[in-house]
Amino acid sequence: MRRYSRFLFKGTTSLIVAAVLAVSMVAIVQADHLTTGKDLMQHCVASPDSFCAGYIGGVIDTSHTLFCIPHEVTKREIINITIVFLRDHSDKLGLYAPNLIIKAMRSSFPCVDGR
Numbered sequence: 001m002r003r004y005s006r007f008l009f010k011g012t013t014s015l016i017v018a019a020v021l022a023v024s025m026v027a028i029v030q031a032d033h034l035t036t037g038k039d040l041m042q043h044c045v046a047s048p049d050s051f052c053a054g055y056i057g058g059v060i061d062t063s064h065t066l067f068c069i070p071h072e073v074t075k076r077e078i079i080n081i082t083i084v085f086l087r088d089h090s091d092k093l094g095l096y097a098p099n100l101i102i103k104a105m106r107s108s109f110p111c112v113d114g115r
Contacts, residue, residue, distance in 0.1 A: 034096055034097075035055065035096070035097040035098075036093060036094055036095065036096065036097055037086050037089075037092060037093035037094065037095055037096075037097050037100045038093040038094060039097060040052065040055060040056075040082075040086065040097040040100070040101075041083070041086045041087075041093060043055070044056075044079065044082065044083050044086075045083070048076075048079050048083070052079060053075060053079055055097070056078060056079055056082055056101055057075065057078075059097075059098045059101045059102065060078065060101070060105065063098070063102055063105075066102055066105070066106060067102070067105040067106045067108075067109045067110065067111060068109050068110065068111040068112070068113075069105065069109045070109070073109075078105075081104055081105070081108050082100075082101055082104045082105075084104075085100065085103065085104035085107070085108075086100060086104075089103075
């Protein structure tokens with residue numbers, strides 16, 4: 001029984017290591033492509049509460065000093081504002097998505113104190 005449990009543990013460890021390496025390789029392959037407005041729009045239209053919400057939330061979390069979103073604004077409203085901005089500026093969909101999200105937030109939520 002003891003030999004079997006060691007074998008099982010070694011096999012499990014090997015599977016975990018293989019899975020981590022496989023996921024790492026996928027991330028490396030995808031890292032050479034920056035997300036554009038077009039990419040983001042496709043994700044947001046297909047499923048606004050998954051990649052779209054996380055991506056927009058990440059951009060907002062890292063650049064929140066550039067605009068002033070009131071506390072009562074919901075995540076859903078922010079996603080909708082971003083989608084409308086992307087649709088209204090379809091000529092800019094080839095640009096880097098974080099820049100477009102920041103522009104959408106700055107146009108919708110400018111700071112009154114000059115920030």
